Each structure stands twice: as structure tokens, then as C-alpha cells.
Amino acid sequence: MNDFKYGQPASLEQAAAFLARGSANAFLMGGGTDLLGEIKDGIVKPEVVIDLRTIPGLAYIKKDKDALAIGALTTLADIASDPMIAGEYRVLHEAANAAASPQLRNMGTVGGNLCQRPRCWYYRNAETLCNKKGGTQCFAEKGRNKYHAILAGGLCYAVNPSDLAPALIALDAKAVIASAKGDRTVPLAEFYTPPIVNVRKENVLGPGDIIREVRIPLAKPGDKSAYVKFTERGGWDFAVASAAVKASMSGSSMASVRIVCGGVATVPWRLKAAEDTLKGARPTEAAAKQAAAKALAGAQPLAENGYKVDILKAVVAQAVAALGK
Numbered sequence: 001m002n003d004f005k006y007g008q009p010a011s012l013e014q015a016a017a018f019l020a021r022g023s024a025n026a027f028l029m030g031g032g033t034d035l036l037g038e039i040k041d042g043i044v045k046p047e048v049v050i051d052l053r054t055i056p057g058l059a060y061i062k063k064d065k066d067a068l069a070i071g072a073l074t075t076l077a078d079i080a081s082d083p084m085i086a087g088e089y090r091v092l093h094e095a096a097n098a099a100a101s102p103q104l105r106n107m108g109t110v111g112g113n114l115c116q117r118p119r120c121w122y123y124r125n126a127e128t129l130c131n132k133k134g135g136t137q138c139f140a141e142k143g144r145n146k147y148h149a150i151l152a153g154g155l156c157y158a159v160n161p162s163d164l165a166p167a168l169i170a171l172d173a174k175a176v177i178a179s180a181k182g183d184r185t186v187p188l189a190e191f192y193t194p195p196i197v198n199v200r201k202e203n204v205l206g207p208g209d210i211i212r213e214v215r216i217p218l219a220k221p222g223d224k225s226a227y228v229k230f231t232e233r234g235g236w237d238f239a240v241a242s243a244a245v246k247a248s249m250s251g252s253s254m255a256s257v258r259i260v261c262g263g264v265a266t267v268p269w270r271l272k273a274a275e276d277t278l279k280g281a282r283p284t285e286a287a288a289k290q291a292a293a294k295a296l297a298g299a300q301p302l303a304e305n306g307y308k309v310d311i312l313k314a315v316v317a318q319a320v321a322a323l324g325k
């Protein structure tokens, strides 16, 4: 493990001002469950690690007049066990409970979970210089690609690994991003960027940006949501495919519905064609399976991951059907 300096900022403003100077190769750390692994494996070599946990007041779950606000340092365990989230934002409750293991949920933060790096085995191997690490090819495209993207790959096929991201996008959440220039708010639906924008990174954050808070519109009567995740192992595993669904119900039909898939594309993938088909329908497994099949007709699996298409259809169908239960 390379030596690095350890920064303990007293405020987000201090951390953002340090980053804005750009004088060191500095990395932010929330719980460290992803970053420290990357450092140990030689994937990233920071000169400075800025530990956000020394900043007071960044871990909270609270309602204000127009949103449920979750501080960037709130742990996945706190989200998973919050009774109000369990009652009003079921998709987030289920996604937080489905992520990683109890130990990782105790350490992992919402900011870190949203910004965690992909799990592609070529990216995570220090000796493989892929596009994402400044190389000139994606080794997964013609190599071992069982867990890779089946939708919209290209320069890179590493899937977005976060369970919280599809759930929060289904809920139309926004990220409040702090920087030396002040705060700005970005819908999480626009937060993730495909490889064509910049294959070296996965989101809109610039070098001086720090997620301060996530804001979720207040739940309305008639809102229903659910998260279904398929993993190869029973637990402590990333999604082969997952589906986060949120609908506004009108009686027993869906007046509108959002379907966001995880584990199948380089970004959390909104299944808009299925959303359009299901508008006004009852949330049944059969209707959702048909809508998902239509929406996924253009999926382009690689040599080893065609099986993910059927799994994705199944998790979408199960998540939609869960709204009716």
C-alpha cells in the first residue's frame, strides 16, 4: 500500500477549498469500504485521503418542507433500519437491506455507495490497463463478461454496482453537491454519465465536488414502491440484475410508474419503454413481464451474459407485481 497523507477536515467548505486548489492527488473517503480496497489493490494511488467522517453533522435522516433529506455520511445500516423509510419509501428500505453485508452496511455511507467504483474484474486488477485506467481497450468486450453490461456498452462494459442508485432514481431523488463555488443540485437521474462522456469516471462530479445530501420528494398518498435484486449468492453479493419500481397509484392502477434497473448497464438504466406501456395498467407480473420483454428487445448481451436478459425481465416483473401486494 502506498503512503498517503490523511486529511481530517473540520467542514465541507474546508474540504472543498482544499480540493479546489488541485495541488495534490486527493481522494474523498466516506466509510472507506470501497476506497481502501482500491488503494490496497493498487488501483488508485492517492497522495491525500480526505476523511469526511471528521466533519460533524453529515449523518442524518430528516424531513423538511419539501423533501426527505439524507446526509452524505448516513450509513446504509441507518437507512435500512429507519422505520419511516421502511413505511414510506419501501424501495429504498429494500435496496439498503439488499446491499453488501451487515458489516459493510455499518460502515458504508450513502455518498460512498452512490460514488463507488465499478466491480469489473479487469478494472479491479492493477495489472490490466483497460480504458477505464487510461488504456486503449475494454478487455471485457471480447473476454470474460458474465457479469457485464447487456445494455448500451461500448468503451466500457462495467456495470454500475450500487443498490441505492436505482432506488433513489426511481424516487426521483436529487444530490446536493458542495464545492468551493457553493452548492448545486443535480437529479440523480442525470448524475451518472456513460463511458462516451469520460470513460475514466462514472458521474458528473468534478475534482472539487462533494456530495453533501440526497433529497427525496416527500411521499404522497398512493405512492408505492419496491426493489427486487437477483444475486448469484444468497447474500453479500452485487446484483446480477435488479429493478427499482415506484408508482403513483390511482385506485388499483398505476397512474405513472418509474422503473430503474441496476447491474445491467454502465449507469442505472431507466426502462422508459416499459414505463410507457405500463401506464394505466394494474401492477401484475404478467403485464410487467410483457412490457419488460418489449423494452428489452434491443438488449445487446455479450458472449457470456445473455442469461441476464431473462433475469432482468423477471426482476422487473416481480418488482412491479410487489406494488399490488
Ligand SMILES: Cc1cc2nc3c(=O)[nH]c(=O)nc-3n(C[C@H](O)[C@H](O)[C@H](O)COP(=O)(O)OP(=O)(O)OC[C@H]3O[C@@H](n4cnc5c(N)ncnc54)[C@H](O)[C@@H]3O)c2cc1C
Residues within 6 Å of the ligand: 027, 028, 029, 030, 031, 032, 033, 034, 035, 036, 037, 052, 072, 076, 098, 099, 100, 101, 104, 107, 108, 109, 110, 111, 112, 113, 114, 115, 116, 117, 161, 162, 163, 164, 205, 209, 210, 211, 212, 236, 237, 238, 239
Ligand atoms: C464485498 C463487498 C460487497 C458489496 N456489495 C454491495 C452490494 O451488494 N450493493 C451495493 O450497493 N454495494 C455493495 N458494496 C459496496 C459497498 O456498499 C460500498 O463499498 C459502500 O456503500 C461505499 O460506501 P463508503 O462510504 O464505504 O465509500 P468509500 O469507500 O468511502 O468511497 C467510495 C467512493 O465514493 C467517493 N465518495 C465517498 N463519499 C463521497 C461524497 N460524499 N461525495 C463524493 N464522493 C464520495 C470516494 O472518493 C470513493 O471513490 C460492496 C462492497 C464490498 C467490499
